[in-house]
Amino acid sequence: MIDFSMYELKEPKISAYRCESCGTLYYPAPMVCKTCNCRRDPVTDRGWEKFDLEGPCTLLSWTRLWNLPEGYTKKNMLFGIVEFENGLRASGQLEVDEPKTGMKLVSTVVESDERPGNPVKVFVFKQ
Numbered sequence: 001m002i003d004f005s006m007y008e009l010k011e012p013k014i015s016a017y018r019c020e021s022c023g024t025l026y027y028p029a030p031m032v033c034k035t036c037n038c039r040r041d042p043v044t045d046r047g048w049e050k051f052d053l054e055g056p057c058t059l060l061s062w063t064r065l066w067n068l069p070e071g072y073t074k075k076n077m078l079f080g081i082v083e084f085e086n087g088l089r090a091s092g093q094l095e096v097d098e099p100k101t102g103m104k105l106v107s108t109v110v111e112s113d114e115r116p117g118n119p120v121k122v123f124v125f126k127q
């Protein structure tokens, strides 16, 4: 892992949400909890706990993309869908040599500026 502390930069994170009324976890954040109908204020997030979605995960599905949009310098990229230990699922880039459904991975987050526009935070799953 890269040591960001020497640059005084915060390691990028992607947030998931927990409904404080019933404890249901979400990623991405919904406007209304489907379990208890509790509303989320998109500005204050009151009644909802935000936490970093990170750590060990399992690869559920993956694909290799060719014909990448203009601006990418690679020939192809791997994308995968993973399930975290808390049951939440997310998609992101896959950086493994031979992906296999069911393999254990670790999630990291990078600020990607590979495509036009502002950098966006994306998940990168590694072994």
Ligand SMILES: [Zn+2]
Pocket: 019, 020, 021, 022, 023, 024, 033, 034, 035, 036, 037, 038
């Ligand atoms: Zn709820």
